[in-house]
Amino acid sequence: MGLKPNFHQLDVSDINSINTFCDYLQNKYGGLDVLINNAAIAYKNSATEPFGEQAENTMRVNYFNLLDVCHSLFPLLRPHARVVNVSSSMGHLTKIPDQEIRNQFASSSLTEEKLSELVNQFIRLAKKDEHTKYGWPNSSYSVSKVAVSALTIIQQRAFDQDSREDLVVNSVHPGYVKTDMTSWGGHFTAERGAEAPVYLALLGPNISSPKGSYVWHDKKIVDWVHGPTPEAF
Ligand SMILES: NC(=O)c1ccc[n+]([C@@H]2O[C@H](COP(=O)([O-])OP(=O)(O)OC[C@H]3O[C@@H](n4cnc5c(N)ncnc54)[C@H](OP(=O)(O)O)[C@@H]3O)[C@@H](O)[C@H]2O)c1
Numbered sequence: 344m345g346l347k348p349n350f351h352q353l354d355v356s357d358i359n360s361i362n363t364f365c366d367y368l369q370n371k372y373g374g375l376d377v378l379i380n381n382a383a384i385a386y387k388n389s390a391t392e393p394f395g396e397q398a399e400n401t402m403r404v405n406y407f408n409l410l411d412v413c414h415s416l417f418p419l420l421r422p423h424a425r426v427v428n429v430s431s432s433m434g435h436l437t438k439i440p441d442q443e444i445r446n447q448f449a450s451s452s453l454t455e456e457k458l459s460e461l462v463n464q465f466i467r468l469a470k471k472d473e474h475t476k477y478g479w480p481n482s483s484y485s486v487s488k489v490a491v492s493a494l495t496i497i498q499q500r501a502f503d504q505d506s507r508e509d510l511v512v513n514s515v516h517p518g519y520v521k522t523d524m525t526s527w528g529g530h531f532t533a534e535r536g537a538e539a540p541v542y543l544a545l546l547g548p549n550i551s552s553p554k555g556s557y558v559w560h561d562k563k564i565v566d567w568v569h570g571p572t573p574e575a576f
Contacts, residue, residue: 358411364416368416382404394474395470397483406487406490423510423549426498432519435567447461448490455497511550514556515557517531538560539560542562559573
C-alpha cells in the first residue's frame with residue numbers, strides 16, 4: 344500500500360522501556376493519534392506453574408502493565424485520538440460467576456484505584472487457591488480481560504471530562520485468531536483478527552458511538568454487563 348510503518352522496541356513490563364518509548368514519541372512526533380494496547384500473555388492449559396503465580400503474572404502484564412502504558416502515553420494523546428484496548432470474549436463480565444463481584448466491576452462509581460484493588464483481591468485469593476470459593480472464575484486470563492474492559496469504561500468517562508476534544512477508547516474482542524496464543528488453533532487469520540481493532544483505531548471525528556464500548560469482532564457493540572455475547576468466540 345506504499346505505507347512505511349516504523350517500529351520501536353517496547354517492553355510493557357519495564358517502566359524504563361515505556362518511558363523511553365514515550366520520550367521518543369514526544370520528541371519525534373510531539374503527540375499520539377492512535378494507541379492499540381495489544382500486548383498480553385496467556386498461560387496454556389498444560390502450564391505447570393502454580394495458579395497463584397499464573398494469576399500474578401497474567402494480571403501484571405495484561406492489566407497493570409497496560410495501565411502503566413496508558414498513564415505514560417495518555418498525556419501525549421492529541422484531540423480526536425483513538426485508543427483500543429484489546430480484550431477478549433473471555434473479558435465479558437458474565438465470565439465472573441459471582442453477582443456481587445460483577446456489580447463491583449459494573450459500578451458507575453468504579454475508579455482505577457478500586458478496579459486495581461479488585462484485581463489484587465483476586466490475586467490474593469488465587470495464591471491461597473480460594474478464588475473459586477469466593478466467586479471468581481478459574482481463569483486468570485478471563486479476569487485480566489474483564490479488568491481491561493472495565494478499565495475502558497473508566498477511561499472513557501475521564502476522556503469525556505478531558506479538555507482535549509473527542510478522545511475515544513473502546514475494548515474489543517478480535518475473534519478467535521490463529522496465533523501463538525491459541526497454538527494456531529483459531530478460526531481467523533491475523534488480518535481478519537485485526538479488522539475490528541483497526542476499525543476502532545480509525546473511527547472518524549466526533550462520532551457518538553462506539554465510545555467506552557465492548558465491541559465484537561464483527562464491529563457490533565455488545566452489552567458488556569448483560570450480554571449475551573453473539574457466539575462462543
Ligand atoms: N488469538 C486469539 O484468539 C485472541 C482472542 C481474543 C483476544 N486476543 C488478544 O489479542 C491480543 C493479541 O494476542 P495474540 O493472539 O496475537 O497473542 P500472541 O500470539 O501470544 O502475541 C502476544 C503479543 O504480545 C506481546 N507481548 C507480550 N508481553 C509483552 C511485553 N511485556 N511487552 C511488549 N509486548 C508483549 C508479544 O510480543 P513478543 O512476540 O515480542 O513476545 C506478542 O507480540 C492479546 O491482547 C490477546 O489477549 C487474542
